[in-house]
Amino acid sequence: MDQSIYYHTFQVSSKDCTKHKTIKLPNLLDHMQEAAWSNAIALGFSTIDLMENNITWVMNRMRTEIHRLPNHREEIRVETWPAAMDKYFTKRDFRVWGDHEELLVEATSNWLVMDISTRKLIAIPEYIKEAKFVVDRNNVYPISGKINYDSNLTTQSRNIKVSWFDIDINDHVNNIKYYQWILDSLSGDYLENHRLKKIDITFKHEGKYGDEFESKSYLDEAENCWFHTLDHKQSGVSHIVA
Template sequence: MKSYAGATQFQIRSNEIDYRGQATLPALVGYMQEAAWENTRNLGISMYDLLERGLTWVLQRIRVELFRYPKHGESITVETWASGRERVFLHRDFRIYSAERELLGQATSVWLVMDVVKRQLVSVPDFIMEVEIVPGQEALPFAKGKLPQLQEPQYEQQMPVRWHDIDLNRHVTNTRYLQWTLDTLPTKVLEQQLKGVDIIFRAESVLGDTVIATAGTGDSENIYLHKLTSQQTGIELVQARTVWNMLERLELEK
């Protein structure tokens, strides 16, 4: 069977916007995941298909670029397709369009397969390998390589894992990790426009855990590095790099 691209329409809702009336990045990543779910369902390899076999999809990394944030009530289309395969790594790309076909943002992501009982990653099973990858569009550069390590944290928060942080895999959902990553920054940074994020999900966190979120500046004033760590085990859960538009901050200060 050959894979094919999917296209899913969404309308930005009031509970998914910030003080500017624009969709938040976690909301947009949530739309991307929903579009990916629909596309894999049509291909017979959705999370529900995997769960029937004691397996599940796990997002390992996503790199997002935003050119314009859609506003409350605006209709968007998220296009997504399987863009490549490397050993156990399955790549999937996304593009977000306005109703007028303006490219609002794009992302590339890396997915793995996990045994839901053993909580261990496994080789890509044959029934997924049999879905031949035929990209719907030109693939974005794969998200790979190391991110810079956060050396000197400037900001820190503790995030207790609660019931509504847990997803179908019974661990903290990745959009919540993304939200915690951003929430660690002070208001003066969050008031800027987030241009992009590269986030790596390294380990699970479950109900009852406490996550320590830290952040600090990178090699320029508009770049921040992030790390989420389990308070109980000291294991690094998430590493990320965010890029912000300093012009937005200057406009706010006028």
């Protein structure tokens, strides 16, 4: 297999950056997903390919560990590959490399297959499993455990309404938007004075155009980390936890 299909390179542009000249996390994640898209196309199992059979990929969970965010004009190499597969899940891993082969970011993600007509999750079809495109490239440690949000501890909240521009090719909210919404729940002063080291997010339900959500969060002093949930305003159902 051509080794180049596992890599996506780019230079951090000014539009990607904060005023501190480092890339915004949602923008970096967007580049990582473009790498995943390119890899899936090369393997013949992209979202577009699956849509021909009335199915599509949906992300269920992603854990990202950040050693350092890339700087403006830094040349970045995103490495991504399908790392495991079982009856329902396929695991995709990422590493982001900076100048001088410095490891900047490691991430792992779990993906499911959804029937487009019914919007129901299904087992991974046999023809996908038979392709045997899973590889071991020093795989990232898998995700374990559940994220639990205690609504009684909520200290911050904000309201969100899904706009037309939040919707992606799968006709639901693109997962990058969720990252932005939960980080926006923190104050600007807090973001200015703290560095994000790790984010673990579970995607539980689709968000659709016009949906209204309440983004809620609290700081767990014992764990020294923030917990987040995005609750549907009408149903009260949590769509993501982090």
